[in-house]
Amino acid sequence: MTTTFEPAQGSMLIGGEWTVGGRRTEDVDPSTGEVFAEVARGDASDVDSAVEAAKEAFAGWAGLAAATRAQVLNAAAAELDADADAWAQLMAREMGKPVAEARGECLRAGAILRYFAGEAHRPIGEHFASDTRSTWLFTRRQALGVVGIIAPWNFPAAIPAWKVAPALAFGNTVVLKLASDAPLTGLRLVRALQSAGLPAGALNVVLGSGGEVGDRLIDHPDVAAISFTGSTAVGRSIVGRAAAAGKKVQAEMGGHNPAIVCADANLGQALDAVALGAFASAGQKCTATRRVYVARSRYDEFLTGLVERARGLRIGSALDATTQLGPLAGRSQAADVAAGVDAARRTAEVACGGASVDGPGCFFEPTVFADVPADNVAATQEIFGPVVAVWAMEEGEDLVELANRTSFGLSAAIFTRDLNEAKRFVEGVRAGLVHVNSQTAGAEVHVPFGGLGASSYGPHEQGRAAIEFYTEDKTVYFDPVAG
């Protein structure tokens, strides 16, 4: 069944006008495998028009008082909060996030808009005492100009929000490329900003493939900066191209996040956190828990508990409020996870799961691997699904070294009652986010989010950190006229 949506729901937004263009792609509901909408598929000329519109809108938008820009973010947040149920259903339909989780993400997007509205009243520089008595010496952060944003499908409300909100709050104008697999959810955010009074051209949306639309956005000479979240392979190439063109660039890429469960851990707490970290959103988070190292003395109990929790998950349509494990986001994601798991099982033991669920949807069983050799794909690569590997660790093993057995460095967790062990871990682990006694995923809106190592490039996102990427700094020496 194909549902008819309002034109704006599957369209691009260029200079305040909704446009469909000549070509379409299908949006598939991964719970049913059925096409439920068609969305525009733009090309490089749409990017050119969008950048032109953003360039024209820049002086006007950047010239407003920051508090006036903030009003738009606050009003959009109010509209989105009131519509959270419908918005969450759209997300569940479009990319399969269980509706209960989707609703949490929608509310998070509203909180993000409000946080960045608050930036209007926070400092944009520092004042220094000058070595010259009469000089005022201060720094001042200003908007960059046109910012290109490339958003992923796995947090289709929160990630566009946490990139677009600071970009706009600090006075930039934006060309946003939404993921082809989940554009409608992001477009709902865009419509809220539009109805909240965002001027035409301040935020433009392009849809289409990375090769046609993404590449043009990255290469366009009038785009000052690129913010990207997505795969490591794509992120790495974007960083190279953007930097070579002299642009600011920020990339949030993969993760291979460890959880360390010490002998003195509260095992129930660790199990709940690992199950959530590995299986929520069907494991489709860069912050998902992928590797678990458990003290040998607690290993059997832990593995049994994790398998029980995996088998106990209610698998079902993302639109069902009781579903705990929804489908993968689409057919290609499901094929990638199946291929990764097939490769992993050649040398690792499958403690549970390991296969697609029969039927028209894109469901995959929650999967736990044990006895995993160090070079197995489950030990080294991000299989972007509900898949986790568990090892026993011996007494006296170096916990930091275990956690750091990856070039990624996004998130890491340790479960222990030993304060000294926890402190050593926090200090030594190479990860941008460290959790003591909580799951690896999750991000509060008012603190920096980002990885180290191969996980990220450029300044971190969210919280006060966002100002680093979305503004540039001037140092001002301000002297009175002599005499």
Ligand code: UN1
């Ligand atoms: C979260 O863990 O709630 O793409 C946020 C991702 C991350 C966001 C994770 N950039 O999965």
